[in-house]
Amino acid sequence: MDFAAEINQFSVKISWKCGVNQSSPRNLVPKPFEYHMLNMAIVYTVPEMFSMDYDLIVVGAGPAGSITATVVAQAGYRVLVLERDFSCRSPCAGYLSSTINLELPESCIIQSKIRKMRTYLPDLSFHDSQLNGFVVDRPSFDAALARVAKDAGAYIKWGSPLIDLVPGGVRFRGGKASASVIVGADGVSSRVVSLLGWERQRTLSCAQYHLKGVDLLREACEIFFDADYAPGGYVWVYPTGEESAKVGLGILGDEGDTGGGGGLRSPREYLDAFISESFMAERFCGERIEYVRGFLPVGGLRRELCRGNLLLVGDSAGMADPITGAGINNALLAGKIAGRTIIDALENDDVAMLERYEREVKRLLGRPLARSLEKRKKMDRYCTANESLQRHLPELWVTFREYWR
Numbered sequence: 001m002d003f004a005a006e007i008n009q010f011s012v013k014i015s016w017k018c019g020v021n022q023s024s025p026r027n028l029v030p031k032p033f034e035y036h037m038l039n040m041a042i043v044y045t046v047p048e049m050f051s052m053d054y055d056l057i058v059v060g061a062g063p064a065g066s067i068t069a070t071v072v073a074q075a076g077y078r079v080l081v082l083e084r085d086f087s088c089r090s091p092c093a094g095y096l097s098s099t100i101n102l103e104l105p106e107s108c109i110i111q112s113k114i115r116k117m118r119t120y121l122p123d124l125s126f127h128d129s130q131l132n133g134f135v136v137d138r139p140s141f142d143a144a145l146a147r148v149a150k151d152a153g154a155y156i157k158w159g160s161p162l163i164d165l166v167p168g169g170v171r172f173r174g175g176k177a178s179a180s181v182i183v184g185a186d187g188v189s190s191r192v193v194s195l196l197g198w199e200r201q202r203t204l205s206c207a208q209y210h211l212k213g214v215d216l217l218r219e220a221c222e223i224f225f226d227a228d229y230a231p232g233g234y235v236w237v238y239p240t241g242e243e244s245a246k247v248g249l250g251i252l253g254d255e256g257d258t259g260g261g262g263g264l265r266s267p268r269e270y271l272d273a274f275i276s277e278s279f280m281a282e283r284f285c286g287e288r289i290e291y292v293r294g295f296l297p298v299g300g301l302r303r304e305l306c307r308g309n310l311l312l313v314g315d316s317a318g319m320a321d322p323i324t325g326a327g328i329n330n331a332l333l334a335g336k337i338a339g340r341t342i343i344d345a346l347e348n349d350d351v352a353m354l355e356r357y358e359r360e361v362k363r364l365l366g367r368p369l370a371r372s373l374e375k376r377k378k379m380d381r382y383c384t385a386n387e388s389l390q391r392h393l394p395e396l397w398v399t400f401r402e403y404w405r
């Protein structure tokens with residue numbers, strides 16, 4: 001980091017601590033000259049220092065957390081983001097619909113454009129539908145969003161997993177911090193949710209390879225439904241170049257409790273079987289350049305998204321679609337709503353106003369996610385055998401007209 005950047009980084013943190021005017025946070029943003037003077041005095045005497053008292057603590061620097069932090073920090077409030085890992089590395093195919101209401105940071109790597117989705121039924125007949133989206137390199141996408149949050153003034157503390165919720169704040173590895181509002185944006189296996197004692201979400205267990213040297217359709221993603229290779233879920237192929245793609249799948253249930261599939265158990269075993277033994281093996285038996293695994297929440301939107309001064313945003317709140325598993329767009333949308341609601345609550349010094357977040361999210365996402373959850377329940381019933389999957393798929397998958405009736 002160069003000297004100027006270092007000065008700037010410290011100045012934001014330190015001026016918040018020193019120029020404390022709690023009742024009017026916008027006044028905390030100092031003038032450039034003040035930055036300079038303040039830092040010349042302090043930087044060399046206090047090597048590692050940041051305020052432990054914040055307006056907002058966000059747990060998790062995924063899309064939901066970073067966007068929430070950006071909105072609130074841009075309004076001049078003091079925001080701490082606690083991130084468990086030392087870098088962004090959420091497992092993901094990285095498909096984003098073009099309806100995403102976000103100016104992508106330049107440093108975010110777009111790997112391919114997608115104009116079509118080809119959906120294969122178990123008998124290998126297929127159905128094409130138009131699509132308008134793109135595939136991003138997920139770690140660089142998340143890192144770019146985190147950088148935007150940091151540039152807005154949020155302090156991101158990497159390698160700092162949340163340990164506990166304590167009165168007025170949180171305890172994390174290496175310290176404690178207090179804040180008026182806390183946001184749980186810590187994903188599908190949310191620590192915040194388990195500390196609240198709320199139910200764990202139902203998940204699809206996923207595995208994904210990034211493959212090189214594969215045979216792809218042009219500007220198209222492919223989705224395969226087959227109870228033998230992806231019971232309860234599906235196989236996806238998202239191109240990242242002319243001959244490279246992220247090929248992954250999700251299966252119902254935690255690893256180990258999935259029946260069927262000729263004795264296969266883990267999602268990786270199912271994926272290996274798909275790319276080496278299936279009818280598509282010739283197309284997808286390329287070089288494996290990366291392997292990731294993860295979980296998709298399929299339990300639908302949580303009933304409670306807000307309690308006291310605490311909000312849940314993104315996967316921790318069950319905002320991913322229970323049928324497709326897509327969750328980035330909703331995480332970003334909800335993060336923006338959370339950010340604006342938090343600003344209102346802070347400005348009015350009234351955490352009761354946070355309840356508006358739940359109402360607004362339910363107004364926008366409640367119906368589509370409830371419909372998808374209904375479909376999920378049917379999918380559970382029909383997914384175990386290819387015969388029933390073949391018959392019912394049109395009413396269960398989003399690209400068929402029957403799904404929307």
Ligand SMILES: Cc1cc2nc3c(=O)[nH]c(=O)nc-3n(C[C@H](O)[C@H](O)[C@H](O)COP(=O)(O)OP(=O)(O)OC[C@H]3O[C@@H](n4cnc5c(N)ncnc54)[C@H](O)[C@@H]3O)c2cc1C
Pocket residue numbers: 059060061062063064065082083084085088089090091092093094095096160161162163185186187188189190191192206207208248293294295296313314315316320325326327328329331
């Ligand atoms: C294999 C796979 C493929 C997917 N493909 C797509 C896709 O193509 N398109 C799409 O829209 N969605 C996809 N999803 C879903 C998508 O990844 C999620 O919906 C999205 O990441 C939700 O964002 P989030 O910010 O809520 O959570 P996350 O992105 O999971 O971010 C949570 C953050 O919290 C951090 N964290 C966790 N615990 C703690 C703790 N105790 N303390 C501090 N920090 C913590 C994590 O390290 C992480 O950085 C996929 C998911 C999987 C598993």
